[in-house]
Amino acid sequence: MELVNLYKDIDNFVDKEIELNGWIRNHRKQKEFGFIDFSDGTSFKHIQVVYDNKINDFDEIATLHNGSSIHVKGILIKSEGNKQDYEMKANFIKLLGDCPEDYPLQPKKHSREFLREIAYLRPRTNLFQAVFRIRSVAAHAIHTYFQDRDYVYLHAPLITASDCEGAGEMFQVTTLDIDNLKGKPDYKEDFFGKKTTLTVSGQLQGEIFAMAFNKIYTFGPTFRAENSNTKTHASEFWMIEPEIAFCDLDNLMEIEEDMLKYVVKYVLDKAKDEIEFLDKFVEVGLKEKLEILVDSNFTKIKFDEAINLLIDSNEKFEYTPIHGEDIAKEHEKWLTNHFNGPVFLTDWPKEIKAFYMKQNDDSKTVRAVDLLVPGAGELMGGSQREEDYDKLITRMDELNMDSKDMEWYLNLRKYGGCIHSGFGMGFERLLIYLTGVENIRDVIPFPRTPKTCEF
C-alpha cells in the first residue's frame, strides 16, 4: 500500500500486516535492532521501520544503505517512543535497488546551492518534497478555482510571431541551420516562414477567448531572455492569466482577492505537513502569515495617493518616491506595512504601463492594478483593457507600434467589443510566497537561468 493511504486511516491499520515499497532515507543499526527511516514519496510523512535479529537475513538487512529501495512487510504498531505515534515492526525486508555509499544525498544538511547542482536528486529531500508537492497542490487549487466557476482553460500558444507586449527580451525559435549559415538568414526558409520567438504572455490570446467564452484563464509556460541573475528571475516560468468580459477594474480586484484567498486556504488544508515543516525550518511564522492573509481585508488605493503617503511618511527611502514614476520594493513594503495587509494599487501613470490598458479621463493614468502582498511585494498585475478602438490605435501610434501586425487584436474592439479586464500572476512568485523559499531556483524543478540549462 501507499503511505499516503495508510496515514489517511492509520488507526484502522494498527496491529495489522501492511506491505510497503519505498526508500531508506536513513538507517541506524544496533547490535540486535535496526531502525529505518522509510519514505515512499506519496506522503510527506515517513514511517519508522523497526526490525530485530529474529528477522530472516538480519545481517544482510543491517548492511542496507541509505537511498536504497526496499520492499517491507510487517505489523503497524502504536509506538511507545514519543518521536512518532506509529511505527512498523518488520518481519520481511527485501532489497529492490541498491545505493552506493558515496550517494550524494547523505542524511545531513546540504546547502541549497549544492542541492541545485544535483537537482535530479534534491526532490528526495524533505525541503523539496515539501516545495514541489506544494507546487503541485497549488497548481490544482488554481485549476479548481477557475473550473468550479465555469472559466474556460485556454492553452495559449508558446511559439509566436509577434512581440505584442514588448514585455522583455525574447528567445528566438528556429529550424534554420545556423551552424552553416551563408550570409543573412532567409526567414522564408524557416519552419514557420517567418521569424518566431517564445511567448512572454498569453494575454492577447486570452482576450480573444474572453470575447467568446466570457471568462477564461491561461496556465502555461512563458519565457524571458533577460540576462539577469537575481533570486526572482528565471528564463522559463509558469503564468496564470485570467481574462473576463463585462468586468471592470473593481470586479477584477474582487476576483483577484477571492482567488488568492482560495488558493492559500486550499494549500493550508491540503499540504498541512509540508506547511508545518516549512514553518519550522524555512520561514518561521509562515503558517500564521498565510492564515492572516485568508482573513485579511485588502486595501484599495490609487497610485497618486500612495505616492503622497510615501512622501509624507518621512521615511528615509533609498529611492525618493516621485509622482508619475515607478515605485521600488522598499515602497511596496512600506505600503503593505502601513495598511497591515495586502494593497491594491490602482490607476497608474500610463507611461510606465502597457499600451492596452484602459485610459482614464485624466489622460494621464490607466486603469491598472498591482496587488502588493506583505512579504511578497507585487504578486499580481492586471488592468481593465482599452475597449475603445480609436483610443487604442492612437496609443499604439504614440508608442510607434505597428498596428498592422495587431489587426486581429484591434478587431476585437470592432466586432462586439466590451469592457473587459484581466490579470497575470507569476506562479513561481506565488510559490515563493507560499513556501517561504526565497530563490526562484528552488521552486522550479529544473530551473533555466542565464548559462544554466541542466537536466
Place this chain on the structure above:
Amino acid sequence: MELVNLYKDIDNFVDKEIELNGWIRNHRKQKEFGFIDFSDGTSFKHIQVVYDNKINDFDEIATLHNGSSIHVKGILIKSEGNKQDYEMKANFIKLLGDCPEDYPLQPKKHSREFLREIAYLRPRTNLFQAVFRIRSVAAHAIHTYFQDRDYVYLHAPLITASDCEGAGEMFQVTTLDIDNLKGKPDYKEDFFGKKTTLTVSGQLQGEIFAMAFNKIYTFGPTFRAENSNTKTHASEFWMIEPEIAFCDLDNLMEIEEDMLKYVVKYVLDKAKDEIEFLDKFVEVGLKEKLEILVDSNFTKIKFDEAINLLIDSNEKFEYTPIHGEDIAKEHEKWLTNHFNGPVFLTDWPKEIKAFYMKQNDDSKTVRAVDLLVPGAGELMGGSQREEDYDKLITRMDELNMDSKDMEWYLNLRKYGGCIHSGFGMGFERLLIYLTGVENIRDVIPFPRTPKTCEF
C-alpha cells in the same frame, strides 16, 4: 447573471427579472417583434431574447447587428414555442459594443478552412464553443484524476540541452543575433552557454520525480519540428506523461484504462450539451462511441500474436504485416474491430522502440505497450523502463548514444532504482477522439504547423 448559472437552476427564475451581458448571435426582426439569439459564452446553451414594439428605442434596437455585445434586462418565461423551453421577454436592451455588417462570422455554415483563417473569431461559433470547452473540461478531468490519487504534478522543463529520446526533429532556441552572425555561432555566447532546443518529451524528468514522489504526471507543451502537413501533426501540442515507481507493465495498463474511462465519463457528464451537438453535427454516434468505451473491456495481446492474427486474417492489407516490423493504421483498425474494443498491444520488437524500455529475456522484445482505441488508433504509448544500469548502458552503446550526457538518467538506476513504468498521451489525440473533429488544427486554439504561426 451568467447563462451557465441561469441554466443550473432555471425553473427558479421563471417569471423573475434577470439581467444578462453577452452577444447577439443572430437577430430576426419583424414589424412589431424582434428575436435575438443571445449567448454570453459561459454556457453552450443560448437563450432567445424576445422584444416587442412597446420597448424603449424599438426602432434602434431593431437595427442591432449580429456580433454586437448588449446588456439585456427582462423576464424569464416558459416558452410556448417548441424550439426552446425558455425565453426572455426583454424590457430593456442596451448596445455595449457594435459590430459592422461585414463581420466575417455570419449566421451560416462556414468551412473549417475559412474558420482557421479567422482563428481569433472561430471560438464564437457553436462548433468551437463545443470543442474548446471540451478541451478545458478534459484538461481538468486529467488533473483531477491524478490529483485525487495523490500523484504529484511536475512542470517538466521546455527548454532543454539534450535530445534524449531522439523522438524527432527539434526547434533550436537561441538569443544569438543570427541576423548578423560572423562565421560559426559561438554557443558559449548563447543564453545558456550551449546549444538548446525545445523539448520533445518530459519523460526523463518524470522519471527523476517518480524516484522521489512515487507517482507523478506531467501535463505541458511539447514540440516537434517535423515538416509534415497532415491532419494529425502539429508543431506545438500538449502531452500528459505519468510515471509511476514500483509499477510494472500490467499495473501500468490498469492505470491507463482507469484514467481513460474516468476522463471520458467526466466529459460525458460535464459537457453534455457539447457532446450532443457534436454527436448531431460532427460525428454521428459520437456519444454512443464514448459510452461504449467507458463500459468496454480492454484486450491485452502481445505484438507477435497480433501479427499472427493479422497474417491469418486473410484480409487484403495495403501493407503486409511482418514480424519484427511496425504496424500500420489499417492493422490497428483491424485489431480494434476484431476485438470489438480497445486493445493493449504489448511486448514490441526492441528495434522499433526507444532505448529506455525494459528488455525482455528473449532479448528481442521490450515491455512496451500501445493502447489502440476504436476510431482513434494509438492513443497512448508506454512502457516499463529498464531499471538495470548495465543493460541500459549496453543498449545505449548499441545505439551509439552518448551516455555521458545522460549520466544523471543512468544514476537513477544506481541510486535506489526500482521497477517503474510510464506512458504518454497526446492531449490533442484524445480531443480528436472526444470531439469527433478530425483535424488537429481544429482542436488547438491557435495551431502551429509548417509555415503557419498566426495569432
